[in-house]
Amino acid sequence: MPPAPLPIPMPVIRVALDVPLHRQFDYLAPDAQPDDVGRRVRAPFGRGTRIGVITAVLGADEEGDLPLDKLKAAEILRDDVPPLPPDWFRLTEFCSSYYQAPIGEVMLAALPVGLRRTDPPKARAVKAKVKVEAPQVAPELTPGQAEAVAAVLAAGVGTAPRFAPFLLYGITGSGKTEVYLRLVEAALAGGHQALLLVPEINLTPQLEERVRRRFPGVGLVSLHSELTEAARTRHWKAAFKGEARIVLGTRLSIFTPLPDLGLIVVDEEHDPSFKQQDGMRYSARDVAVFRAWQRGVPIVLGSATPSLETWANATGEGIPRRYTLLTLVDRANAAASLPPVRLLDTRREKLQDGLSAALLAALQVRLERGEQSLVFLNRRGYAPVLACPSCGWISRCRRCAANLVLHLADRRLRCHHCGFENGIPRACPSCGNQDIHPFGRGTQRLETTLQERFPEARILRVDRDSAKSRKQWEALAEKIHAGEADILVGTQMLAKGHDFPRLTLVGVTGADAALFAADWRAPERLFAQLMQVGGRAGRAELPGEVLIQTEHPEHPLYGALQQHDFAAFAASQLEERRSAGFPPYSYQVMLRAEAPEMGPALEYLAQARALGADLNGNGPVLLYDPVPMRMARRANLERAQLLAESTSRPALQAFLAEWRPLLEGIKAPSRLRWHLEVDPLEF
Ligand SMILES: Nc1ncnc2c1ncn2[C@@H]1O[C@H](COP(=O)(O)OP(=O)(O)OP(=O)(O)O)[C@@H](O)[C@H]1O
């Protein structure tokens, strides 16, 4: 290829590299053109090579950061990936500044792994398998659904879209998905792309199937972490090039460049898994709202149990109302209604292996009728701990401030925090007593118990041990749908979004533990979980029932649950948060430090606090004292944190922009690591 004429005399490019530094790097690139901004480059860095993104081609009058003869040369990748567009730059720049993450890390994390490799594997042409299925006919909308669809269409879906955020608050089984599908249909008809975010991979197969059958022949790609690297790259490119018209994905898909984006939907918007917990700690839901604003398109956040932040935004309880609230009050299937919730008071009853007589009887009735039941216990493993009754020894993780969980199925003791595992000792390692016992109950034990009680029942356990991969989960879901299971035992994995028409009984065990948790978000999470899992019952013609075993039947959270009254529960929680000054009535940032010893971690935070206090003066940001984290030790590291809080988001952001560079200057032991988390969800 003949060298192209150079329109600029100084072929220097500025590059964002995936390094933990808040700066960019200049390179020589003899063949650089102004429109190469947004292309990827292969650049020498340190002793190796890295992939970066060109953020600027410098003109003659612009000053580089090094004299020309000191610059190294980089190779511009002129492959089949077009330059990343300006709106993608603005999106990643926003995330970099809002979450205080280096721009290079953000940009590169936003690309599929296949495009980040310096040695891209040879792409094999793979023909996507197309399952030909009978197209699904759209049901007639219920009046509530029709109203919701009309409201969003009025924001110009498929015609002249404009930024308009909606909360679609619809009770479980109210047919929120059908609303999304109608909106997608309108977007497609207007030549637009639609982006659908779901919290977990496990929810994608069902939805993907529904979308595919509704829109046969329309380009649809999924994007999630279980795709092979090649498939993810292929799907990402198809979306970027506009070949895919519907993109269905988990949180990372929010960064997909979409030339014709016309609609964003975030299903189960309350779900904590929209929050990335390492690297760039971002909330895909919040980024989605920013992106909708930036691109000027409508966004629908859907949930039966909205996050309290979103609920406040939609109801204007104590803050300016920013979202339009759309409500679905009835179940879509006219024959279905919300299941009655009964509390089983377990204080006055001797439980049989953790199960009350009423729950056992209800399970028996379902078995006789050939209906499905679900027993919920949000704790996997056989028992949360192994203990010696004679000397008090319990199985602890050596590396964490946590217990080792007994997994009887594969005969291991396992730490759910760091992955450490051990065989099961035959005798107490401390006193030699041979009579050591599992203490407490997990899903494996519940499964065993139920199998003993109901030998004829087909019992299926669904948790992260039995459904490790999407494939395993799909196999389980298929069995459930085919009616090949009588009793499901599962964790919150079973709570979300599933539609099993023959399921009529939900039994809840072990929920009390979360009632008095120290985390102030615990009630919100528990309520959502129970409402969601209870919502799996009675979604079709067969009436459902929810039984909750509890020692605290008078607790207001259970009362609200019995009333199916999310609004009242949310109002009381928001009231508490308002008087305590918690989000959404304040904005928070967490600075965390971890080190082999607690001392240096706390010392680092103390210095950070002093620097922050100087910056802030008597200003708008409140800096709390550094404290050890609730689970102080994890994977051999002691962890501490410092909370910064303000009633003004802009003030907090301005503070952060000045504070973060100071944090980088603090002298700390080499094994100390720290990070900032904006809008933290966990404490
Ligand atoms: N207009 C309609 N007429 C008849 N049935 C419908 C209609 N809309 C949805 N359904 C059916 O109602 C059931 C529940 O719908 P869907 O799964 O979309 O509810 P959802 O609001 O997403 O519930 P959840 O929040 O519990 O996941 C599904 O079986 C769906 O096919």
Ligand SMILES: [Zn+2]
């Ligand atoms: Zn551990």
